[in-house]
Amino acid sequence: MISSFNELQSLVKNQTPKRIALAAAEDSILLQAAGRTQKEELAQFILLGKGSIISALVSKQSEKFEIIDTESPARDAVNLIHQGQADLLMKGKLSTSTMLEAVLNKKTGLRQGELLNHIAVVESPAYHKLLFISDGGINLKFDEQVYKHIIQNIANYLQYLNISEPRFAMITLVETVNEKIPETVIAHNVVASLQSVLRIEGPIAPDVALSAAAARQKGLDSKIAGEVDVFLMPNTTAANHLVKGLSILGGCKVGGVVVGAKVPIILLSRSDDADTKYRSILLGLV
Numbered sequence: 001m002i003s004s005f006n007e008l009q010s011l012v013k014n015q016t017p018k019r020i021a022l023a024a025a026e027d028s029i030l031l032q033a034a035g036r037t038q039k040e041e042l043a044q045f046i047l048l049g050k051g052s053i054i055s056a057l058v059s060k061q062s063e064k065f066e067i068i069d070t071e072s073p074a075r076d077a078v079n080l081i082h083q084g085q086a087d088l089l090m091k092g093k094l095s096t097s098t099m100l101e102a103v104l105n106k107k108t109g110l111r112q113g114e115l116l117n118h119i120a121v122v123e124s125p126a127y128h129k130l131l132f133i134s135d136g137g138i139n140l141k142f143d144e145q146v147y148k149h150i151i152q153n154i155a156n157y158l159q160y161l162n163i164s165e166p167r168f169a170m171i172t173l174v175e176t177v178n179e180k181i182p183e184t185v186i187a188h189n190v191v192a193s194l195q196s197v198l199r200i201e202g203p204i205a206p207d208v209a210l211s212a213a214a215a216r217q218k219g220l221d222s223k224i225a226g227e228v229d230v231f232l233m234p235n236t237t238a239a240n241h242l243v244k245g246l247s248i249l250g251g252c253k254v255g256g257v258v259v260g261a262k263v264p265i266i267l268l269s270r271s272d273d274a275d276t277k278y279r280s281i282l283l284g285l286v
Contacts, residue, residue, distance in 0.1 A: 001129070001161070001162050001163050002130065002161040002162060002163070003128070003129040003130055004123055004129075004130065005123050005130075005253055005255070005279050005282065008161070008279075008282050008283070008286065009282055011161075011286060012042050012282055012285045012286060013040070013042065015285065015286075017041055017042060017043050017044060018043050018044075018087040018088060018285055019043065019044050019045075019046060019085065019086045019087050019088075020034075020037075020043050020044070020045050020046070020086065020087070020088055020089070020090050020266070020281070020284070021046045021048060021077035021078075021080045021081065021085075021086035021088070021089050021090065022034060022045050022046065022047050022048065022077070022090045022092050023048050023049070023073040023074045023076075023077040023089065023090065023091060023092050023094060023099060023102075024048070024049045024073045024074070024091075024092035024093040024094040025045075025047035025048060025049045025054050025057075025067075025073075025092045025093070026049050026050050026053045026054055026057065026092070026093050027057075027092055027093045028057050028060075029272075029273065029274050029277065030092055030093070030268075030277060031047075031054075031057050031058060031061065032061075032274040032277075033274045033275075033277035033278040033281060034047075034063075034065070034281075035058075035061045035062075035063040036274070036278055037278065037281050038063045038065075039062075039063060042281075042282075042285060043281065043285060044066075045065050045066070046065075046066045046067075046068060046077075046080060046085070046086055047065050047066065047067045047068070048067075048068045048070050048073035048076055048077050048080075048092075049068075049069075049070065049073045049092065049093070050069070051067055051068070051069030051070075052069075054067050055067060073092070073094065074094060074098050074099050074101070074102035074103075075102045075108070077089055077102070078102045078103060078105075078108065078109060078110060079108070081110060081262070081263055082108075087263060088263045088264045088265070088266065088284050088285070089103070089110075089263060089264075089265045089266065090265070090266035090267075090268075090281070090284065091265065091266065091267045091268055093270075096137065096267060099265070099267065100116075100138070103116070103261055103265065104116075110261040110262040110263060111261065111262075112260065112261055112262045113149065113152075113153065113260050114145075114149045114260075115138075115139065115146065115149050115150070115153075115260055116138050116139075116153075116258050116259065116260035116261055116265070117134050117135040117138050117139055117149070117150045117153050117154070117258070117259060117260055118134060118135050118136055118137035118138045118256055118257070118258050118267060119132050119133070119134050119135075119154060119157065119256060119257055119258075119259060119283075120132070120133040120134070120136050120137075120239065120243040120254060120255075120256045121133075121254065121255050121256065121257075121279075121283055122243065122246050122247075122252050122253070122254050123252060123253040123254075124246065124250060124251075124252045125251060125252070126250075127210065129229070130161075130229075131228070131229070131230075131231060132154060132158070132166075132229060132230045132231070133230075133231045133233060133239055133242060133243055134150055134154060134230070134231070134232060134233065134239065135150055135233070135236060135239060136233070136236055136239030136240040136242075136243055136256075137236065137239075137240065137256070137258075137267060138236075138258060139236065140236050142183075142186065142234070142235060143186065144186055144189050144190050144193070147170075147186065147190045147232060148190065148193075148194070149260070150232065151168060151190075151194065151198070151200075151230075151232070153259045153260040154166070154168075154230055154259070155198075156259070157257075157259045158229070158230075160286045161286060163229060165199060166199065166229040166230050167199045167200075167224040167227055167228045167229045167230070168198060168199065168200040168201075168202075168224075168228075168229070168230045168232055169200075169201060169202060169204050169206075169209040169224060169228045169230065169231055169232065170183075170186075170187035170190060170191060170200065170201065170202020170203055170204060170232050171202070171204065171205070171206055171209065171231050171232060171233050171234060171238075172184045172187050172202065172203035172204065172205065172234055173203075173205065173234075174203065174205060175203055175204055175205055175208065175218070175220060176203070177203065183203070183234035183235070184203040187202035187203040187204075187232075187234075188202070188203060190202065199223070199224055200224075201222060201223070201224050202232070204222070206231070208220055208222060208225050209224070209225060209228045209231065210225075210226065210228065211225060211226050212225045212226035212227075213226075243256075244269075247276070253275075253276075253279060254276055254279070255276060255279030255280040255282065255283045256268070256280050256283065257280060257283040257284050264283075264284040264285075264286075265284070266280050266281055266283070266284040267280075268280055
């Protein structure tokens with residue numbers, strides 16, 4: 001089981017290097033992460049976007065890149081996947097909606113399952129393994145069916161990290177079902193339908209999910225408390241704020257990847273530093 005980003009890096013090092021199509025690569029911090037990845041021989045990058053700007057930025061690096069000058073970097077990056085010239089996608093200096101428009105195009109995109117979802121991955125000095133948090137960037141409305149698709153996508157992805165029986169927590173404000181708190185009702189229904197095939201509990205508050213002692217103090221009989229792998233958040237805002245708070249205030253290492261398409265998509269926040277972008281690349285490369 002992969003329990004840290006260092007272990008993840010070691011896993012990726014033992015694989016055949018992949019080719020990453022970076023759409024809209026006109027960003028120096030992005031290119032720092034790309035350069036580090038190439039230097040470590042983990043992947044090769046194809047940089048798409050405004051060729052003159054990209055060339056000027058990469059001229060300051062020792063690494064050499066393939067550059068494709070284009071006004072439609074997202075669409076052309078997707079085409080590289082179809083043509084077998086790239087293995088995965090990475091979002092550069094363009095909006096998430098523009099990237100997803102190219103990926104989800106019914107005729108030319110990379111749609112595979114029912115939906116895509118973003119997985120944020122957190123390594124905390126206060127927790128003994130990686131914590132996977134979803135969905136903080138793709139799906140804006142959650143219902144029972146959306147959660148089931150997200151869970152399936154995450155379970156499929158975690159197989160690549162040798163996490164075969166992940167523990168899922170349906171995170172809510174409280175552990176009791178309250179119709180005035182709709183996410184508790186949804187959590188209860190999702191758990192009722194999946195608990196025979198998955199290790200999943202909810203509604204469950206984050207303190208209980210992360211601490212067996214908190215569960216005992218609240219008098220709750222939880223079989224996953226303190227061992228949770230996946231936080232299924234009640235909404236996108238909560239997921240996004242949790243991850244950013246852990247990164248900035250909690251001293252946690254974070255990264256993220258989009259799953260559910262035909263290939264992984266490395267989708268980043270514009271505020272991410274080069275280390276965060278590098279960790280997100282690692283997550284895509286598995």
